[in-house]
Amino acid sequence: xxxxxxxxxxxPKGYAILSGTGRVIEVVPRALxxxxxxxxxxxxxxxxxxxxxxxxxxxxxxxxxxxYSSVDDIAAARTRRINEIVVRIEMTKGSIxxxxxxxxxxxxxxxDLERAGREVPKDYTDTIEALRGEIGAAEELLSRxxxxxxxxxxxxxxxxxxxxxxxxxxxx
Numbered sequence: 001x002x003x004x005x006x007x008x009x010x011x012p013k014g015y016a017i018l019s020g021t022g023r024v025i026e027v028v029p030r031a032l033x034x035x036x037x038x039x040x041x042x043x044x045x046x047x048x049x050x051x052x053x054x055x056x057x058x059x060x061x062x063x064x065x066x067x068y069s070s071v072d073d074i075a076a077a078r079t080r081r082i083n084e085i086v087v088r089i090e091m092t093k094g095s096i097x098x099x100x101x102x103x104x105x106x107x108x109x110x111x112d113l114e115r116a117g118r119e120v121p122k123d124y125t126d127t128i129e130a131l132r133g134e135i136g137a138a139e140e141l142l143s144r145x146x147x148x149x150x151x152x153x154x155x156x157x158x159x160x161x162x163x164x165x166x167x168x169x170x171x172x
Contacts, residue, residue: 061166078153081152
């Protein structure tokens with residue numbers, strides 16, 4: 001079962017932090033052993049960290065070379081991904097506009113009742129609060145999508161640069 005936290009008894013073994021889409025954001029290495037903590041110069045720890053970094057880079061490189069055959073492939077994937085996010089952003093903006101319209105209409109109806117000296121029904125106030133919550137959630141999603149768009153653009157830029165280093169023989 002996947003959870004949003006690592007149980008304390010397993011955290012020392014290391015773990016991966018995933019994004020909402022299942023991508024690995026960060027890998028937290030295992031805790032140091034007593035011998036590693038006791039190493040006066042830290043050479044054991046430094047060697048372990050170097051090996052872990054080399055292994056991560058090797059895995060990244062293999063995945064990159066398997067996934068793409070040219071820089072143009074990466075550019076096309078970048079365009080597709082950014083366009084997908086742009087569509088989600090536009091849909092979310094449309095949803096926010098729709099929700100704000102509903103909120104405005106419900107608030108106007110409640111105000112009309114108050115001006116007429118009538119009590120505003122509880123379902124009106126509940127609906128107003130629910131709409132505010134949905135707007136807040138949609139605006140938060142919009143913000144996350146903007147961050148995701150920037151992060152993906154940077155990731156693809158990194159992939160283009162690294163692919164060029166690994167395969168300088170291929171033309172763009």
